[in-house]
Amino acid sequence: MTTLESPGPTIGVVGGGQLGRMLAEAASPLGVDIVVLDPTPDCPAATVSTDQLVADFDDEEAITQLAERVDVLTFEIELADQDVLDRVRAETGVPVHPDPATLRTIHDKLAQKRELQAAGIPVPPFRSVSSVEDIEDALEEYGAPVMLKARTGGYDGRGNVPVESAAEAANALDAVAGPAMVESFVDFEREISVIAAKGYGETRAYPVGENIHEDEILRETVVPARSDDAALERAHEIADGVLEVMDGRGIYGIELFETTGGEIVLNEIAPRPHNSGHWTIEGARTSQFEQHVRAVLGWPLGSTALRCQTVSTNLLADVDQSCPAALAHVERVLESSTANLHWYGKREARPLRKMGHVTVLQADGESRDAQLERARSLREAVTFRATE
Amino acid sequence: MTTLESPGPTIGVVGGGQLGRMLAEAASPLGVDIVVLDPTPDCPAATVSTDQLVADFDDEEAITQLAERVDVLTFEIELADQDVLDRVRAETGVPVHPDPATLRTIHDKLAQKRELQAAGIPVPPFRSVSSVEDIEDALEEYGAPVMLKARTGGYDGRGNVPVESAAEAANALDAVAGPAMVESFVDFEREISVIAAKGYGETRAYPVGENIHEDEILRETVVPARSDDAALERAHEIADGVLEVMDGRGIYGIELFETTGGEIVLNEIAPRPHNSGHWTIEGARTSQFEQHVRAVLGWPLGSTALRCQTVSTNLLADVDQSCPAALAHVERVLESSTANLHWYGKREARPLRKMGHVTVLQADGESRDAQLERARSLREAVTFRATE
Numbered sequence: 001m002t003t004l005e006s007p008g009p010t011i012g013v014v015g016g017g018q019l020g021r022m023l024a025e026a027a028s029p030l031g032v033d034i035v036v037l038d039p040t041p042d043c044p045a046a047t048v049s050t051d052q053l054v055a056d057f058d059d060e061e062a063i064t065q066l067a068e069r070v071d072v073l074t075f076e077i078e079l080a081d082q083d084v085l086d087r088v089r090a091e092t093g094v095p096v097h098p099d100p101a102t103l104r105t106i107h108d109k110l111a112q113k114r115e116l117q118a119a120g121i122p123v124p125p126f127r128s129v130s131s132v133e134d135i136e137d138a139l140e141e142y143g144a145p146v147m148l149k150a151r152t153g154g155y156d157g158r159g160n161v162p163v164e165s166a167a168e169a170a171n172a173l174d175a176v177a178g179p180a181m182v183e184s185f186v187d188f189e190r191e192i193s194v195i196a197a198k199g200y201g202e203t204r205a206y207p208v209g210e211n212i213h214e215d216e217i218l219r220e221t222v223v224p225a226r227s228d229d230a231a232l233e234r235a236h237e238i239a240d241g242v243l244e245v246m247d248g249r250g251i252y253g254i255e256l257f258e259t260t261g262g263e264i265v266l267n268e269i270a271p272r273p274h275n276s277g278h279w280t281i282e283g284a285r286t287s288q289f290e291q292h293v294r295a296v297l298g299w300p301l302g303s304t305a306l307r308c309q310t311v312s313t314n315l316l317a318d319v320d321q322s323c324p325a326a327l328a329h330v331e332r333v334l335e336s337s338t339a340n341l342h343w344y345g346k347r348e349a350r351p352l353r354k355m356g357h358v359t360v361l362q363a364d365g366e367s368r369d370a371q372l373e374r375a376r377s378l379r380e381a382v383t384f385r386a387t388e
Numbered sequence: 389m390t391t392l393e394s395p396g397p398t399i400g401v402v403g404g405g406q407l408g409r410m411l412a413e414a415a416s417p418l419g420v421d422i423v424v425l426d427p428t429p430d431c432p433a434a435t436v437s438t439d440q441l442v443a444d445f446d447d448e449e450a451i452t453q454l455a456e457r458v459d460v461l462t463f464e465i466e467l468a469d470q471d472v473l474d475r476v477r478a479e480t481g482v483p484v485h486p487d488p489a490t491l492r493t494i495h496d497k498l499a500q501k502r503e504l505q506a507a508g509i510p511v512p513p514f515r516s517v518s519s520v521e522d523i524e525d526a527l528e529e530y531g532a533p534v535m536l537k538a539r540t541g542g543y544d545g546r547g548n549v550p551v552e553s554a555a556e557a558a559n560a561l562d563a564v565a566g567p568a569m570v571e572s573f574v575d576f577e578r579e580i581s582v583i584a585a586k587g588y589g590e591t592r593a594y595p596v597g598e599n600i601h602e603d604e605i606l607r608e609t610v611v612p613a614r615s616d617d618a619a620l621e622r623a624h625e626i627a628d629g630v631l632e633v634m635d636g637r638g639i640y641g642i643e644l645f646e647t648t649g650g651e652i653v654l655n656e657i658a659p660r661p662h663n664s665g666h667w668t669i670e671g672a673r674t675s676q677f678e679q680h681v682r683a684v685l686g687w688p689l690g691s692t693a694l695r696c697q698t699v700s701t702n703l704l705a706d707v708d709q710s711c712p713a714a715l716a717h718v719e720r721v722l723e724s725s726t727a728n729l730h731w732y733g734k735r736e737a738r739p740l741r742k743m744g745h746v747t748v749l750q751a752d753g754e755s756r757d758a759q760l761e762r763a764r765s766l767r768e769a770v771t772f773r774a775t776e
Contacts (some may be wrong), residue, residue, distance in 0.1 A: 002722065006713040007430075007734045021416065028413045028436045029669075030745070031731030042395075047438040188645045236494075285725060285749075294722065303725035308696070325394040334390065334682065337673060337691035343419030347394045358421070361673075 002299055008032050010050070012094075014057055014085070015077035016355065019273050019289075019343040020045030022281070027290035031178060032297070037066050044344045060084045066093040068113060074250060074296045077273050078107065091378035095208045097249030097296040098198075098271045099258035106271050110151045110181040122265045125258075129180040135169040142184035148172045151179040160216060173229055175204060186265060188257040192225045195277035197251050197291045202297040203243045204291070206284055207306045208235045211255070211276050212372075217352060220313045221276045223283060223306065224366050228260055234264045240267060251292040251365075253277060267388050275314070275354070280312030282359045309362040311375040316350035318384040323348040324383075327356070332381035338363050339378055349384055358382075390687055392469045395682050397685055398438070400458035400482075402445055402473070403465035405472050406732040406742065407661050407677075408433030410669070414436075414677035432732045455482040459498060459615045462486075462638060462684045466495065485638030485684040486659045492643060494659050498539045498569040502505070502531050507633045509626060510653045511647075517568040523557040528694060528757050530572035539567040576645040576651060580613045582627035585642050585664035585679045588686040590680070591631045594672055595694045596623045599643070599664050600760075605740060608701045609664045611671055611694065615646055622652045630657060639680040641665060663702070663742070669727050670747045671698030697750040699763040705737035706772040713737040713772075715744070720769035726751050726764055737772055746770075 016038030055062030058081035114230035150159030210225035255275020277288035286302025396419035404426030443450030501517030598613035599728035640661020674690025
């Protein structure tokens with residue numbers, strides 16, 4: 001039996017960016033309170049959370065204080081420190097979901113790939129890199145190009161360097177500047193992702209999304225993905241396998257490649273609500289954020305059924321240098337009967353920073369291609385250029 | 389052109405109950421901040437608002453402070469004081485929506501009825517009451533029973549006293565204990581309501597809801613109402629007429645009777661988001677709360693299209709006396725793939741207090757009758773009785 005009191009359960013969240021903000025938006029209807037920890041005063045999640053602790057993501061004393069105020073800890077950034085979370089959990093007895101062990105595996109892309117491969121999850125050929133020779137060997141074995149990746153700390157394509165030939169290997173290794181791995185370059189038809197939830201004794205996966213990246217940053221997600229049924233089914237099978245490996249409850253963003261040969265292989269996993277799952281707020285019966293709240297609390301998971309064919313598009317700051325954030329012509333989105341605006345409240349626009357997103361629901365009988373074009377034209381109608 | 393900055397616009401809300409809470413939940417995705425004023429520390433809206441000023445609804449100094457922090461003032465309770473709001477607006481130059489003049493009209497049920505009647509809105513026969521004789525005259529003219537109503541301060545049926553005969557008139561007048569009016573009792577087929585928005589140079593109305601009351605407190609809303617097309621159309625015509633009378637932007641809850649003779653007559657108006665519009669959160673393209681945010685800011689109004697046939701049911705505290713709030717068996721709602729839980733976070737349960745609501749979306753091909761039964765059985769599955 002689940003009993004809800006007032007005040008309801010409180011979730012402590014390490015990180016208070018847009019994911020924390022949308023988590024707090026989803027927690028409130030359920031009577032669940034959110035306290036975030038983030039080094040930036042007035043972080044995006046602050047205004048809709050019960051409280052913010054202003055502290056670094058690895059500040060053990062502050063995270064201990066956070067734990068003492070909440071029923072369960074979670075995190076919305078991979079920068080959360082697994083060792084600190086482990087110790088805080090041991091000292092305070094407050095559970096942490098997903099498990100810090102999962103964060104440890106995911107932090108290290110090489111360890112992640114090894115563990116998933118051992119579990120039978122299809123991954124691109126990869127190897128550890130400690131020298132230029134390792135890259136050269138990979139080029140020879142996998143064929144050019146290969147993708148050199150920082151084992152830790154990369155996201156949105158940061159830390160990924162394509163290597164076309166042995167001549168580029170040394171510079172690439174310098175660019176990564178730390179422990180590295182190399183992967184066969186996947187010749188993909190499309191990038192897809194499965195948002196999946198691991199709850200208390202149950203798992204649920206959302207319909208597969210198709211992700212369109214540019215400069216390795218997500219621009220749009222189209223749901224359902226424009227893949228055939230066999231590919232969609234295979235993606236869900238792989239997601240099920242991934243959840244078996246992952247330890248601890250919560251939402252996982254599972255990024256996959258659909259290869260030109262029709263295979264599905266794993267790209268990366270995020271142990272948290274994922275940008276490619278923002279469409280669920282309007283497009284699914286339960287948003288990924290509400291699902292994460294349910295999962296970490298051990299509550300029953302919600303339905304992941306599609307409400308509507310959906311496209312989401314990111315509002316990336318189209319600015320040359322940091323400046324106060326201002327988005328002009330939002331009336332273009334507000335006036336659309338099938339579009340929803342999400343503005344994260346970040347104070348500062350920086351080049352290509354994720355400032356918000358727009359969700360576009362299917363108009364009557366609209367094809368996914370037409371819907372995607374409409375989303376793009378809405379995104380281009382709003383502008384980060386100087387206010388007029 | 390509408391430009392959104394960070395921090396975005398801030399709305400000051402007099403009142404921080406569940407309506408304020410749901411307003412804040414809806415404001416956040418738009419990048420809009422909410423500051424509430426409410427005398428109860430940790431009021432329902434507090435956790436999801438940027439800040440709460442703890443002060444009475446008519447505390448002019450506090451409301452002035454609130455005005456100085458925000459771009460526009462609104463209210464989510466009719467207890468807001470129209471004279472105070474008028475003065476604060478004049479002193480600070482901060483706009484108030486809806487207009488305090490509207491609040492003044494609506495506060496006095498007699499003035500409200502007179503103004504609406506003058507505008508051609510159909511209302512039940514009514515008259516002012518200053519003595520027992522006035523009630524006797526009404527009984528004679530309209531036929532028994534008649535409804536004696538306090539002109540000010542009543543809600544959820546409080547202040548309404550049915551009078552069956554002249555013998556009851558004196559006691560009824562004592563019970564109302566203040567300025568009163570009397571209305572012909574309307575023999576209605578069903579009670580319905582239109583949630584309508586008055587924006588900047590535009591208005592929009594939601595599909596008509598059917599409201600089921602018990603002891604004059606709303607229990608369920610069924611959307612669309614089970615009325616015929618002519619009645620639904622007439623309800624919208626009346627709503628349009630009401631909005632013309634109302635001054636200032638915002639959401640209006642327009643309660644109507646559908647009489648046994650097939651007429652539609654006005655019952656009452658609430659100049660704020662309304663309990664019978666909670667279904668819009670999941671059931672409409674734009675929730676009444678987001679719509680109120682858009683309206684008071686003068687932004688384009690959102691689509692009021694139905695997403696799904698919807699039933700909402702209130703969770704009224706089923707307790708004999710005040711006690712800490714606890715709701716058992718919420719898993720019954722959480723496990724349903726078509727139900728959404730809303731728990732307002734009120735600390736104290738009091739007999740019949742509105743503590744939350746459940747929204748039930750149509751299951752495949754489900755009739756409205758079956759959907760209503762399902763909503764009721766979910767409501768009865770959760771319980772305010774002692775936790776087990």
